[in-house]
Amino acid sequence: MHIEDIAGQVITAFKNKTPLCIRGGGSKDFLGRTPMGQTLLTTEYHGIVDYDPAELVLTARCGTPVEEVESLLREHGQMLPFEPPLFEHGMSNDRGSHSRDADSESEKTPSGSSTVGGMVAAGLSGPRRPWSGSVRDYILGTVCVNGCGEVLKFGGQVMKNVAGYDVSRLMTGSLGTLGVVVEASFKVLPAPIKVATRMLEMDEDSAHQFLKRMLATPTPIDATCYYDGQLYIRLSGSESGVGAGEAAVGGEQFDAGDELWRSLRNQNHEFFTQNDTADDDIDLWRLSLPPATPVLPVEPPTLVEWGGAVRWLRVRFQEFDHDEIESLCKKHGGHAIRFRSIDREAEMNPPADSVSRRLFENLKASFDPAGILNPGRLYRDL
Amino acid sequence: MATFVSDINVESTLTRAEIATGLKQIVDARYVLTAQEELAPYECDGLSAYQELPLAVVLPGTVDEVCTIMRFCSDHSIPVVARGAGTGLSGGALPYKNGILLGMSRFNRIVSIDADNRTAIVQPGVRNLAISEAVQHLGMYYAPDPSSQIACSIGGNVAENAGGVHCLKYGLTVHNLIKLKVVTVQGELFEVGSDALDTPGYDLLALMTGSEGLLGIVVEVTVRLLPKPTSARAVLASFDDVQTAGNAVASIISNGILPAGLEMMDNPAIRATEDFVHAGYPLDAAAILICELDGIDEEVEDQIEQVRHVLTDAGAVDIRVSCDEAERVRFWSGRKNAFPAVGRISPDYYCIDGTIPRRQLAGILENISRLSGEYGLAVANVFHAGDGNLHPLILYDANKPGEFERTEALGGAILEACVEAGGTITGEHGVGVEKINQMCVQFNDKELEQFHRIKHAFDPHLLLNPGKAIPTLARCAEFNAMHVHGGTLPHPDIERF
Numbered sequence A: 001m002h003i004e005d006i007a008g009q010v011i012t013a014f015k016n017k018t019p020l021c022i023r024g025g026g027s028k029d030f031l032g033r034t035p036m037g038q039t040l041l042t043t044e045y046h047g048i049v050d051y052d053p054a055e056l057v058l059t060a061r062c063g064t065p066v067e068e069v070e071s072l073l074r075e076h077g078q079m080l081p082f083e084p085p086l087f088e089h090g091m092s093n094d095r096g097s098h099s100r101d102a103d104s105e106s107e108k109t110p111s112g113s114s115t116v117g118g119m120v121a122a123g124l125s126g127p128r129r130p131w132s133g134s135v136r137d138y139i140l141g142t143v144c145v146n147g148c149g150e151v152l153k154f155g156g157q158v159m160k161n162v163a164g165y166d167v168s169r170l171m172t173g174s175l176g177t178l179g180v181v182v183e184a185s186f187k188v189l190p191a192p193i194k195v196a197t198r199m200l201e202m203d204e205d206s207a208h209q210f211l212k213r214m215l216a217t218p219t220p221i222d223a224t225c226y227y228d229g230q231l232y233i234r235l236s237g238s239e240s241g242v243g244a245g246e247a248a249v250g251g252e253q254f255d256a257g258d259e260l261w262r263s264l265r266n267q268n269h270e271f272f273t274q275n276d277t278a279d280d281d282i283d284l285w286r287l288s289l290p291p292a293t294p295v296l297p298v299e300p301p302t303l304v305e306w307g308g309a310v311r312w313l314r315v316r317f318q319e320f321d322h323d324e325i326e327s328l329c330k331k332h333g334g335h336a337i338r339f340r341s342i343d344r345e346a347e348m349n350p351p352a353d354s355v356s357r358r359l360f361e362n363l364k365a366s367f368d369p370a371g372i373l374n375p376g377r378l379y380r381d382l
Numbered sequence B: 001m002a003t004f005v006s007d008i009n010v011e012s013t014l015t016r017a018e019i020a021t022g023l024k025q026i027v028d029a030r031y032v033l034t035a036q037e038e039l040a041p042y043e044c045d046g047l048s049a050y051q052e053l054p055l056a057v058v059l060p061g062t063v064d065e066v067c068t069i070m071r072f073c074s075d076h077s078i079p080v081v082a083r084g085a086g087t088g089l090s091g092g093a094l095p096y097k098n099g100i101l102l103g104m105s106r107f108n109r110i111v112s113i114d115a116d117n118r119t120a121i122v123q124p125g126v127r128n129l130a131i132s133e134a135v136q137h138l139g140m141y142y143a144p145d146p147s148s149q150i151a152c153s154i155g156g157n158v159a160e161n162a163g164g165v166h167c168l169k170y171g172l173t174v175h176n177l178i179k180l181k182v183v184t185v186q187g188e189l190f191e192v193g194s195d196a197l198d199t200p201g202y203d204l205l206a207l208m209t210g211s212e213g214l215l216g217i218v219v220e221v222t223v224r225l226l227p228k229p230t231s232a233r234a235v236l237a238s239f240d241d242v243q244t245a246g247n248a249v250a251s252i253i254s255n256g257i258l259p260a261g262l263e264m265m266d267n268p269a270i271r272a273t274e275d276f277v278h279a280g281y282p283l284d285a286a287a288i289l290i291c292e293l294d295g296i297d298e299e300v301e302d303q304i305e306q307v308r309h310v311l312t313d314a315g316a317v318d319i320r321v322s323c324d325e326a327e328r329v330r331f332w333s334g335r336k337n338a339f340p341a342v343g344r345i346s347p348d349y350y351c352i353d354g355t356i357p358r359r360q361l362a363g364i365l366e367n368i369s370r371l372s373g374e375y376g377l378a379v380a381n382v383f384h385a386g387d388g389n390l391h392p393l394i395l396y397d398a399n400k401p402g403e404f405e406r407t408e409a410l411g412g413a414i415l416e417a418c419v420e421a422g423g424t425i426t427g428e429h430g431v432g433v434e435k436i437n438q439m440c441v442q443f444n445d446k447e448l449e450q451f452h453r454i455k456h457a458f459d460p461h462l463l464l465n466p467g468k469a470i471p472t473l474a475r476c477a478e479f480n481a482m483h484v485h486g487g488t489l490p491h492p493d494i495e496r497f
Ligand SMILES: Cc1cc2nc3c(=O)[nH]c(=O)nc-3n(C[C@H](O)[C@H](O)[C@H](O)COP(=O)(O)OP(=O)(O)OC[C@H]3O[C@@H](n4cnc5c(N)ncnc54)[C@H](O)[C@@H]3O)c2cc1C
Pocket: B045, B046, B081, B082, B083, B084, B085, B086, B087, B088, B089, B091, B092, B093, B104, B124, B145, B146, B147, B148, B151, B152, B153, B154, B155, B156, B157, B158, B159, B160, B161, B162, B163, B164, B165, B212, B213, B214, B216, B217, B218, B219, B339, B340, B428, B429, B465
């Protein structure tokens, strides 16, 4: 497959005003409002185009499995620091299928691996994000196809580049509504020499206070999780750096750390999967907050990540008052997202203010004048 | 002296006197400057070769005033140039003779510091260094540290996505912001980003950062603060040739070390700075590397040893490790003063800002030295080696007829060589008016059209910095017609300029 094939499909759709549903491995079908339109499959356009460990830059095509990228990086002692969620396993409750559109093509595509294109479009990052930065912080350049089928190149393979507007970062997290990301370059980093996880038993308030204190110091912490009465802290860096960090954090050594952080990253941790098959009535909300926001008066079960900046909430769809939680988050300077929901018609995001909304619409029109790229997925009517 | 002729010509229907009167109804009359001698300090930014006097300078003191000024300018089609501290090196704050200059210098307050969330809210006119100074007592700092940090404003940093010597590890401005308050060209106030780590919808925070004052006026900035590392030490290594130094940079990184800063200087730059600040640099070295490591004490000790080994293996002829803070600061003093140091050995200098993949370093330096010979102008190189951002400093004398034009042509040729090497025409100083032609080399018409559509999405009547940063297709057609495709002029004919 060539870029021209993808561009060709977009050009045809542009002429016929056919909505397109851009899809990689389908690992994030559940995200956003109901995907609709004719499937534009990106998995055929794959491969790592360029990687020079000494440059700390990797370039890959959109259909490349993230796992392939990560295993190549691992061979060279490097990593994607933002730990993109793969969501490949443990999706026992793939509610995406409930309301997937009628397009039969998409049913034939096996729900496969998470791809580079999807990783950029979704813009999601894993446990290390507050300390390392997110996908958008590491993206250096993209080749994309806009809604008119034009192939455009922005940014590049160098670390610093301020020529022109930063379209690559704008693409990140836009859920495919501005363009098909066909190729992307990332800054990568050396993987830490040593990683250790500590576990501390404490109530949520104490954990909150403890983290507030620890995170104001340069202790090499790069992931945290509070769940079910335990605070987990990951340290990474040099041998002696981590040793010193462990002493500063205290608690006890937790040996299943790797598994824990992987299960949080991919959301197959028991918090995310419990009752899934038995109970279809559960929605998962993601509360994004200033990290020091006090413990919120919400019903458990909750799971807190990112040093307090992300709090997950499992709720019964029927009983849940999302207005209340949205305004609570807003009051603290954050927001609540309907991350996985039975209701795929409802907005995933809270409404944007009027100026932002106008700019979103103008930007959408500037990239995709016919409104054919993943319409309605990020916001209704966008 | 050079003049910038914008391709986008917006003319207000109002006269200068009417504009001044209108502005005086919005802000106190003493903050509206119109007399020639009052305007003169604003005639240029750090790219002083380009000068122009605006119709008027207005210095608002409140966000409301900014909103009202923007509404007034929108209603009457008056071009607006925002200005922070005016240290920009690409002409971003260069005024238009038919427009006003919106000076943000009165927005100089640190609004609040949130130690628990490790953020600070500051007004755009606050100096970069003042932020770190204000949070020092909390053991925190603001990471991006452009060499101009004692003078440049955070608003200007946002507009240029400024970098510094520590961005390999800590990122650029865009990585250290969480929220902006912005006034649109129509005078509406809104927020981009949020106090959380992410914000729903399109990433307008990323789009605003580095947009060179073309999309809106930044009136408040929330920055991320970092805990100050307990230890920071620098290694100073000398090399007999530049290629070996370049390879040493690659070795450090391939060995899994992520230095806080990794800078390189060539011999002309070493000699100029040594003469100026006496940092103790070896005058006979072809190149030096400064490698800084920071973190907690134990970590830094480990890494210093590692770096010492790597550098020895990589062929460094001399390696010195700072033993105390004073020595670390001394190692840096030369690098941080490289521009003024070069300013002392030449009547004028011109700073170029290309970025290349690091592996192309030897090739590009060879290219630069060849071009330097061809154009008959000396060049000293300082280099953010960690991130491939090259600052060749061209030495020239503005009083010699034709020399500035030749300097600009040499600068253009160097940037085009950077693009050819897989890099870009600007790593951190922005396009402004300076590199507007080289944008035609970096981007094709379709890409430029997409940029123009983005501009329209924010500023439909093209009042903010019109004609800067993104060239019109007409300009590029003309530029490319004069130019050998994709490269430099093979035999630069001075007469032509
Ligand atoms: C000696 C020296 C060393 C330097 N070293 C570095 C370096 O290491 N790294 C680096 O990145 N840069 C460096 N620079 C360049 C310069 O300091 C930066 O670009 C800086 O960010 C400019 O800030 P300023 O406040 O001076 O902005 P100005 O020059 O006043 O303006 C720059 C641009 O920002 C726009 N602008 C300013 N304020 C606002 C606002 N509130 N809202 C919207 N737009 C606004 C202007 O319109 C203009 O386009 C250096 C400059 C000098 C002179």
